[in-house]
Amino acid sequence: MKTLFIKSPLLWAWLLLTLLMTGFYFDRLSGDDKDVFLPGAATDGHYQIINNCSTCHGDGFEDQKVLQKSCVSCHGEELKAINDSHPKKKFLDPRNADRLAIIDATYCVTCHVEHQPGRTGEMGVTLPEDFCIYCHDDVAKNRKSHDGLEFDTCGSAGCHNYHDNKALYEDFLIKHKNDPVYNSEVDAAMQVLEKDLKAYFEKQDEKYLKVLKMEDQDSGIEQLNWKVFAQWEKSGHAASGVNCSECHTDNAVWSSRVDMESCENCHELEVIGFKRGKHGMSLLASNATISVSNSRLPKSEAKASSNKTNKNLSCTSCHSDHNFNVEYAAIDACLGCHEDEHSRNFKKTKHYASWLGVKNGSLKKEEGVTCATCHLPRKQVSENGVKRTLVQHNQNENLEPNEKMIRSVCMSCHGLQFSLESLMDENLITSNFNGMPTVKNKGFDMAVQREIDKRNEKK
């Protein structure tokens, strides 16, 4: 019997296979590539953090509460900021028990199940598109305009979002019903970044009042690299008293390499935004940001294989070091990586023409539009008790659903209806808004008509 056991080739093959498989799975479990364990590919929103299961699942795939905590830790703040139309707290009253039995709206994963590419729709929603019917089946009773409308059009017709309706609610539509296509005065307050940022830092420390010249540089490097010093001298850093040592010194030791933490010392809110955005979110799951070659973005062969695009993104990927040219960061840095049609078409648009107008002096700075104007918009924040302008480096705050952009970006220059209809027009998005919208937002007319009808009823 014992001899038979040792001589059995099948048994040896089984043992070998078991050992090989154990080694393979152990290697994958401890490494960065955990695809083999995934029940399905991750959504575009989460693929960057997919190789660290604990980012969402905690330590042991415990229960929905752990997942919910993870969702809220990344998305909770934004949902509060937009006055979420369907927050968890609205559903906690026991009178909603019958609704929760059908669709438990107190958990994000009820509607957004990860690893389900076969049934994941827009915004990562895994429910059928007509889910609004569960609670609003009688909407036509009080709104005749909704009679006969299918429930899968609530969200797809540009009228409602489940979470963010701050540019879509009825009173807002009525308030802006007569907006022109172009506002006569653009929101200039959002375009005073450099001046505003300098003023902020000057309030923090008097040393930032000083304007530095090349001869003031304190690198201590004997063999001067004039090109680098010349770039620095022209930068906002030299103009704001920020010398070489401020970025290059770590615990009083000179370092030729400057990492993100050094930037964060002064630009904390910008770095927080970067880490929450598409460019930096993979830091949640690993010690590295994403590289272009690892991203899901459309990219040319040349870009996919170049050394530059294989590098992980950092502050200096867009703000090239030493000159920190914010104009380069606003357009050319983006187009250096983004190869989709929308991006490629930017330089054919009126938006880009406006930026050229700024460059040749025919337009005011606030009238120029760059990629960053729309995707990394400026907002007013309060930091250390001082109000200042911040470039929001978290694109997610302003990206999808695209109605998120209406109030923070589009309405700085355009009317509400024009903005809404432009964002509904897929062809217009592809052309990077090169033309006028060809689709109609019926919700606008419904809201205005309802207002008229109600007024007439009272007469």
Add this chain to the structure above:
Amino acid sequence: MKKNLSKLFVMTPVTVLIAASMVGCQKEEAEQSAGVSPKLMADAIHSVLEADRTVYTKKVITRLVKEEKVIKASEQFEDDKALPLPAQMFRFGSELVAEKDSGFSYSLQSLWPINKQNEPKTEAEKTGLKYIADNPGQNYYTEETLGGTNYYTAVYPDVAVAPPCVDCHNDHKDTPKTDFKIGDVMGGVVIRIPL
């Protein structure tokens, strides 16, 4: 003024929580002896809610909006940089209490709601709201089962205490009733305590 308002914003839910915890403490003590009835607890909670709601309507909305005309009250109070409506104040408080898992819940409902989500849904709510409308000054008490949990449910009349209550409801484009008068029962406060 802003400071005082923010204090009031904080004080309303806090007052409710303190009242609830006091009742809770009383309940614990009482359980050791005779126990506190859910009715007593519901009545106590309601007296705090009613008082805060009346104070906000009279001392804030009526005074600043109607009499002194220094600020508006608006449903879109953030965009309009205005005061939240009394019904919104009440709802925000109830949502805060719900988030704290305080052992009870409350909501404001009506047979003539402006927001249709606030019309009665459960049988107890439908019966209770009709009862308090038909019997001014009376409360309605019952028990019901929701989502597998038994609740003691109390419904209290919500009465128009000041001109802004009736003016706003009568004029609102979504109101189903346009002839409210001061003193009318406009809706009901529903308090639930799990048994």
